[in-house]
Each structure stands twice: as C-alpha cells, then as structure tokens.
Amino acid sequence: MEENQAINSESADKWEVQLRKGSLELAILAALWAGRLYGLEILRHLESGSDLVVSEGTVYPLLTRLRTLGLVESEWVESDSGHPRKYYSLTAAGRERALEMGRTWARFAASLNNLLTPLNGAVKKEKP
Amino acid sequence: MTLPETSQKAIDDYLAALRRQLRDLMEEDMNDIVEEIRAHILDKTTAGADPAQVVHTLAALGAPRELAARYCTEEMMRRAEAHRSNTQKARIAGRWTVGVLGGLVLLLVSAVGYSLGGFLIIIGIAKIMWPKGTGLWETNYPDGTWGLGLSGGSGNTPPANSHDLFGWWIYPIAFILGPAIIYGTYRLGRWTARKLWPARKKFNYAATEPQTEI
Numbered sequence: 001m002e003e004n005q006a007i008n009s010e011s012a013d014k015w016e017v018q019l020r021k022g023s024l025e026l027a028i029l030a031a032l033w034a035g036r037l038y039g040l041e042i043l044r045h046l047e048s049g050s051d052l053v054v055s056e057g058t059v060y061p062l063l064t065r066l067r068t069l070g071l072v073e074s075e076w077v078e079s080d081s082g083h084p085r086k087y088y089s090l091t092a093a094g095r096e097r098a099l100e101m102g103r104t105w106a107r108f109a110a111s112l113n114n115l116l117t118p119l120n121g122a123v124k125k126e127k128p
Numbered sequence: 129m130t131l132p133e134t135s136q137k138a139i140d141d142y143l144a145a146l147r148r149q150l151r152d153l154m155e156e157d158m159n160d161i162v163e164e165i166r167a168h169i170l171d172k173t174t175a176g177a178d179p180a181q182v183v184h185t186l187a188a189l190g191a192p193r194e195l196a197a198r199y200c201t202e203e204m205m206r207r208a209e210a211h212r213s214n215t216q217k218a219r220i221a222g223r224w225t226v227g228v229l230g231g232l233v234l235l236l237v238s239a240v241g242y243s244l245g246g247f248l249i250i251i252g253i254a255k256i257m258w259p260k261g262t263g264l265w266e267t268n269y270p271d272g273t274w275g276l277g278l279s280g281g282s283g284n285t286p287p288a289n290s291h292d293l294f295g296w297w298i299y300p301i302a303f304i305l306g307p308a309i310i311y312g313t314y315r316l317g318r319w320t321a322r323k324l325w326p327a328r329k330k331f332n333y334a335a336t337e338p339q340t341e342i
Binding site: 064 | 157160161163164165166167168170171172188189190194195198199201202203205206209
C-alpha cells in the first residue's frame with residue numbers, strides 16, 4: 001500500500017515537472033509581451049505571477065535557445081548597479097509564436113477541463 | 129559593489145568552471161553566457177553581499193556542469209528544430225521536382241497516346257470513305273526494291289504492284305485499338321496525376337476553432 005503511494009507520488013511529481021517544463025517557453029514569451037526584461041526580472045515575474053517554481057539554471061539556457069531561434073532578441077544595457085544586464089525582448093516572430101501558443105494552450109485547457117468535470121467534486125472536497 | 133574576497137573567489141571559481149564546461153560552444157556564445165550568469169549572480173548579491181547569500185545564489189543555479197549541460201541540451205534542441213526545418217524544405221523541393229518532371233513526362237505520353245489513337249480512328253474513317261486509296265501498302269518495285277507506305281484520302285492511289293498489309297483488319301485496328309489507346313492514355317494520365325499530385329484532405333476549421341479566446 002505504502003509502496004504504491006510512493007510510486008504514485010513519484011510519477012505525479014515527474015508529470016508535474018514535465019508540465020512545468022513544457023509551459024515555461026510560453027510563460028517566458030508571455031512575460032516579455034509587455035516589454036523588455038532581463039533574466040532576473042523574468043524569473044521574478046514568473047514567480048510572482050504564478051506558482052511556477054522556476055529553477056534559475058533552467059531559464060537562462062531556454063532564453064539562449066529562444067534567441068538563437070529568433071523568437072527573442074537581446075542587448076546588453078549598462079545599469080546603475082555597476083554591471084551591464086542582458087535585456088530580452090520579443091521579435092515579430094516571437095510575438096506571433098506567443099499568440100499561437102497562447103491560443104493552443106487556451107484550447108487545450110478548455111478541452112481538458114471538460115474531461116475533468118467528473119473529478120471536480122472530489123478535488124473540491126480535498127481542498128482545505 | 130565590492131564583495132568579500134571569499135565571495136568573489138567563489139563566484140570566479142564558479143564562472144571559470146562553467147567556462148570550462150562550455151568549451152564546446154563558440155567562444156562568443158561562451159563569453160555571452162558566462163557574462164550573463166555573472167550579471168545574474170551580482171544582481172542577486174547586491175544587498176549586503178553576505179558570503180552565505182553568494183553560496184545560496186550559486187546553489188540555485190546548479191553545479192557548473194549541470195548548468196552547462198542544460199545549455200548544451202537547449203542547443204541540441206535548437207539544432208534538432210533547425211534540422212527538422214531543413215529536412216522539411218528538402219522534402220518539399222523534392223516533391224516539386226518530381227511533380228514538375230512527372231508532369232512533363234505525362235504531357236509527352238498523353239500527346240503520343242491521344243495522337244496515335246486519334247490517328248488510327250481517322251484512318252478507319254478514311255478506309256470507309258475511300259477503301260481503295262487507304263491502307264498500309266507494301267510495294268515491290270520493278271527494279272527489285274521494296275517499300276512500305278501509308279495513304280488515305282480521295283486523291284490517293286496506291287502504287288502499282290502494291291498490296292494492303294492490313295486489308296479489312298484496318299477496321300478492328302482503327303475502331304477498337306484506337307479508342308482503347310485513347311482510353312488507356314486517359315486512365316494512365318489520371319492515375320499518374322493522382323500519384324504525383326495527391327489531393328489534400330480538406331481541413332475542418334470549424335472543429336479546431338478555439339473555444340476560449342485569450
């Protein structure tokens with residue numbers, strides 16, 4: 001019994017990690033929608049605007065990939081803190097991709113919510 | 129901002145280790161990454177610059193080897209995406225080439241097939257109208273030479289010492305083989321066209337309309 005619970009919990013954790021990982025690209029593009037941000041600002045935006053627990057070592061490599069794909073562009077800007085910061089902003093292709101991913105996400109979430117209707121009662125009961 | 133010596137050393141050691149782990153990347157990219165991580169560490173350690181805070185910041189980034197591995201994984205994903213895109217382009221170019229060349233061959237074969245079928249039917253009609261002047265003539269000339277000729281029409285008369293190779297067989301050849309060649313050419317054309325330019329399935333946009341606007 002306890003063994004089964006441990007296996008279920010481990011598998012749920014892995015699934016949640018994959019889910020967060022898969023949605024991170026969209027979350028970053030959405031964070032940049034309003035304007036340019038540097039790495040730490042993006043991290044703080046993600047943490048304050050959601051319960052996403054984002055590893056710092058995950059965001060920077062992902063930003064590098066988004067830049068090489070042409071979805072974001074970066075520039076080094078001198079700051080008052082005494083060291084330059086690398087600011088990221090969306091390119092036209094990045095804005096288009098963000099919109100496209102946002103639509104897909106909304107459609108997917110709506111469909112899945114429909115499927116989850118039978119579980120709603122049980123989930124509400126579990127909430128404190 | 130001045131950091132305690134131990135903190136500064138910890139940061140320098142971390143960045144040096146990260147640089148070593150990123151040695152497979154181009155130098156420009158490597159420098160860019162290292163400088164960005166340096167800026168991140170400095171941003172997180174501005175207030176007070178407590179050595180424990182530096183340790184915590186470095187730990188949050190993960191070991192240099194792990195962080196470098198993440199950069200390499202993202203780079204591999206990017207390359208895979210670019211490769212996929214190139215493969216798609218090559219496949220489309222190949223499909224176009226096959227389509228164009230196949231179209232030219234089909235045009236040639238169709239032209240020959242329809243012309244031959246039509247020609248045979250015309251010969252058959254000419255044979256009905258001018259039976260004595262239409263046929264495939266084999267001629268033995270007085271000088272011992274031999275010739276073969278096709279004629280058809282009211283003004284044509286076969287040369288002397290000639291006889292019609294097909295005779296009345298010209299009718300089944302003209303009225304069965306001729307239409308058969310035309311029909312065969314038509315079927316072959318349709319089949320080839322379907323293979324070369326398969327019809328795309330119509331996409332049901334209504335079924336994929338987003339149910340929720342963002």
